[in-house]
Amino acid sequence: MKRVAIVGGGVAGVTAAYELAQQARKGVPLQGVLFEASTRLGGIIETVHEGEFVIECGPDAWVTEKPWARELAEELGLADEVMPSNDATRKTYVLIDKKLQAMPDGMRMMVPADLDALDQSELFSAEAKRAYREEPGRAEELRAAAPEGDESVAEFVQRHFGDEVLEKIGAPLLSGVFGGDVTKLSVQAVMAPFVTMEREHGSLIDALRTRSVAASKNSVFTTLRSGMGTLVDRMIAAIPEDWIRLSAEVQFTSCGEEGWLVGTARGVERFDALMMTAPVDVACSLLQPIDAEMAPLMEMDASSAVVVGFGFPDAAKFSIPTGFGFLVPPGSDSLLLAATFVDQKFEHRVPQGGRLMRAFFGGKAAERLMRCGNDETAAVARMELARVLGPLPEPQVTVVRRWPRSLPLYAVGHLERMKKLDSRVRAFKGLWLLGNGYRGVGVPDLVRDARAAAREIAGE
Structure with a gap:
């Protein structure tokens, strides 16, 4: 029986565990153990359902032209849930001199x-x-x-x-x-x-x-009617319960003739393969003792994000321009990075007559808001939206999420660095690096890489 450790329960980790479970069902003799430091799986994919509002706390869709997330959704029995963005009314605005320009x-x-x-x-x-x-x-x-x-x-x-x-x-x-x-x-x-x-x-x-012409007819974005969280929930349901370890922070990893050792507060376990799906900062610190040359290739800047969702019961109480939302150029007077008019971007996101908006903060604004409580963060978000859109009524639902260092910066020379990193990784039998720090940040990219790695492990 081949034992596989998966360190990190974000999208890449859950997908890897799901694919290993699928292989085990086909008769491949393997067992996976998914270690996640927090109390939930899915990483930055999380959907909140409250008062008929469907609020995404992280990514709200995937890029349609990348097929891997859609293929996974259909395999999970979610074909009826797959839903395009409302591209007939797709318009994006840019905040220029305090005005929204289309x-x-x-x-x-x-x-x-x-x-x-x-x-x-x-x-x-x-x-x-x-x-x-x-x-x-x-x-x-x-x-x-x-x-x-x-x-x-x-x-x-x-x-x-x-x-x-x-x-x-x-x-x-x-x-x-x-x-x-x-x-x-x-x-x-x-x-x-x-x-x-x-x-x-x-x-x-x-x-x-x-x-x-065919490519231009497709919607730009695709999501699930009940939210992106459903994709993760369906995968979790297909992973054996005894494979999942929550609140299990990995404190060290090592590699020797006996294979891979993974240590948590509960003890040390031996594995035949290690799928490192933790955030790149964590992965770097865990692999540093194993290979001093690998760690520098994994060091990269990353930015934090703060997302605030507001659900309003009555859209008639304030008007917004038709479209998907707006972007804020760096150096503008606004603290916002962007805002999404969710109920105009996707169907089935609000109760009848409702309105849903998301405000995004990045860079220095996000770092400052990381230190604020939810009420203060929500108040800043509402004030910044009101400066652009005019006075806003009291929201019925407010959701605040902080994602520290969640977006790795692919700096100039990234692909060359990844080639060198891959050659270091290949020197270790049974090691895979997965997640958004390496070969793409979107959900389809993470799904593609995690499934390919799991199939390779199963086929060895």
């Missing part, structure tokens, strides 16, 4: 597919619009200038579209997803499809125009 229709991140829609936009100056218009004509020059190695997101966007586009769209979009400084973020790690577009077409606008 991003032009047909944008894929900071790249427009429709230059006519761009002309109608009040978001950009005439100079920025001209930079967009001229980009296709610079295709050969851009392709020739594309560096062989990595560069920052800021350098990449500036080369194509200039400073204004970076400041108004590039920085807030990528800070919202990756929580990082665009002058440090690796373009190869966080915008790989755009790097490929540049190498093939030079012009990103030309490349986007050649994409299939």
Whole structure:
């Protein structure tokens, strides 16, 4: 019987345990033990159901074009729950000079597919619009200038579209997803499809125009009707109860001829394989004594996030613009990173006539709010939303979540560093590194990697 330790019960850890359990059901002789330091599984995926409001405390969806989360949902019997975002009314705003300015229709991140829609936009100056218009004509020059190695997101966007586009769209979009400084973020790690577009077409606008019509018909985001937490709950239900150890913080790991040893306050256990799915900071400290060269490759900055959800019983009491929400560029007067108009982004999120909004804080604002109580944090969030949207009524439901150092920063050179890290990991029999610090931060990426690793362990 092969014994597998899984250290960390976030999305990657739960998925790994679920896949191992599936393999065991097929007759593979293995047993998994999932160690989680806290009292619950799922990491930053958590859904609160209160008064008919469905409030996500972490990610509210996955990117539709990545298939792995959807495949898992369907396998778990959740096909009827899979639900697209309301893209017919998809509009995202940017807070500029204390006013919400709509991003032009047909944008894929900071790249427009429709230059006519761009002309109608009040978001950009005439100079920025001209930079967009001229980009296709610079295709050969851009392709020739594309560096062989990595560069920052800021350098990449500036080369194509200039400073204004970076400041108004590039920085807030990528800070919202990756929580990082665009002058440090690796373009190869966080915008790989755009790097490929540049190498093939030079012009990103030309490349986007050649994409299939079918791809543009899909909704951008997909979620579950009852919330993302259902995905985790269904997986947990399929994992043997005696595999799960809650409130079981791993204090050390070691590797020797006898295999892997994992120590908690309850004692030391031996395993044949170790799936390290803990946050990258924790993973780094646990593996440092095993391989001093591995740890420096795992050291990376990470940003914290604070999420505040407000459920209002009567949407008629205040108005918001039609769309999915707004982004706040760095250096703005607002403490917010972004806000989502949840009931407009997805169906089945509120009681009849209700309204649901989420406020996000990152960077220094999040670090400050980490030290505040829930009431103070909620009051700050409500005040910041009201500064943008006007006075807000008393919410019926308020949910506050803090996610310390939850978004690892993929700095320039990240992919090269991961190659070196992989070669160090391969030197140890039965070791896997999984989670959002390595090969992607989205739920589909975590699902893909965890299932592939579990199948590899089962097939050895």
